[in-house]
Amino acid sequence: MTAVIPIARFLPSGRSLLIGFGLLGLAVGGYLLARETSMFAVQEVEVRGARPSAVRRVDKALAPLAGQSLLSVDSAAIDRNLQALPDVSLISYDRAFPHTARIVVSAERPVAVLRRGSEAWLVTERGRVLKTLGDPTGWSLPRIWIAGSAVPGDGALLKDDAALAPALILGQVLTADGRLFTQVGEARDVDGERVLVLRGGTELRLGPADDLPLQLAVARKVLEAVDGEAGYVDVSVPERAVVG
Numbered sequence: 707m708t709a710v711i712p713i714a715r716f717l718p719s720g721r722s723l724l725i726g727f728g729l730l731g732l733a734v735g736g737y738l739l740a741r742e743t744s745m746f747a748v749q750e751v752e753v754r755g756a757r758p759s760a761v762r763r764v765d766k767a768l769a770p771l772a773g774q775s776l777l778s779v780d781s782a783a784i785d786r787n788l789q790a791l792p793d794v795s796l797i798s799y800d801r802a803f804p805h806t807a808r809i810v811v812s813a814e815r816p817v818a819v820l821r822r823g824s825e826a827w828l829v830t831e832r833g834r835v836l837k838t839l840g841d842p843t844g845w846s847l848p849r850i851w852i853a854g855s856a857v858p859g860d861g862a863l864l865k866d867d868a869a870l871a872p873a874l875i876l877g878q879v880l881t882a883d884g885r886l887f888t889q890v891g892e893a894r895d896v897d898g899e900r901v902l903v904l905r906g907g908t909e910l911r912l913g914p915a916d917d918l919p920l921q922l923a924v925a926r927k928v929l930e931a932v933d934g935e936a937g938y939v940d941v942s943v944p945e946r947a948v949v950g
Contacts, residue, residue: 831877
C-alpha cells in the first residue's frame with residue numbers, strides 16, 4: 707500500500723511566514739527610508755572619460771544632483787541633466803556608497819562648420835550636429851560645404867556621406883596632428899576620396915585615407931620640403947607621394 711504524505715508537512719509554518727514577511731517589510735522600509743532621507747545623499751560626483759574642460763561643464767550640469775539620495779539617482783536622471791550638453795554622452799554610472807556618484811562620459815570635440823548656402827551648423831568629430839550657427843564667421847574651424855544634403859536637428863548624427871565622411875576625417879586629423887589640423891580650411895569627400903584644403907590653397911589628397919597617420923606624416927614632410935608651395939600633395943599611396 708502506498709503511503710500518503712500530507713502536503714502540509716512541506717509548507718512553511720505560520721510563524722515562519724510571519725518572520726519572512728516581517729523581514730521583507732523591514733527591508734522595504736529601510737530602502738524607502740534611505741531613499742527619502744539624507745542617509746545616502748549625493749555629496750560628490752566623480753566624472754571621468756573626458757578632457758578637463760568638458761568635465762567642468764559636466765560638473766556644472768550635474769550640480770542639481772547634490773543632496774539627492776544615491777538610490778533615487780539613476781541613468782535617466784543623469785541624462786536629463788546632460789541634455790544641455792549635446793556633445794556629451796553618458797557611458798556608465800555607478801553608486802559608491804555612501805555619498806559618491808561615479809560617472810563616465812564621452813565628450814565630442816567640434817571639428818568643423820558645416821555650410822549649406824547661407825546656413826551653418828557646428829559639427830563634432832563623430833559627425834554630430836552640436837547646434838545651428840547664426841553667424842559662422844566667429845568660428846575658425848574647417849568648413850564642410852554641401853549642396854542639397856539634408857541636415858538633422860541639433861544633437862543628431864549626420865547621415866549623408868558628403869557631410870559625415872569629412873567630419874570623421876577631420877576628427878582623425880585633430881587626434882593625429884593637431885598642428886596640421888589648424889592649417890586646414892576645408893574638407894571634402896569626392897566619390898569616396900578624402901581631400902583636405904589647407905588655408906594656403908594646397909590640397910592634401912588622401913584617397914580613402916586607409917593609413918591616415920602615415921599619410922599625414924608624409925604630407926607634412928613634403929610640405930616642409932616645398933615650403934608649402936604646391937597646388938596639391940597626393941599621399942593616397944604614402945610610399946609614392948605626388949606633388950603637383
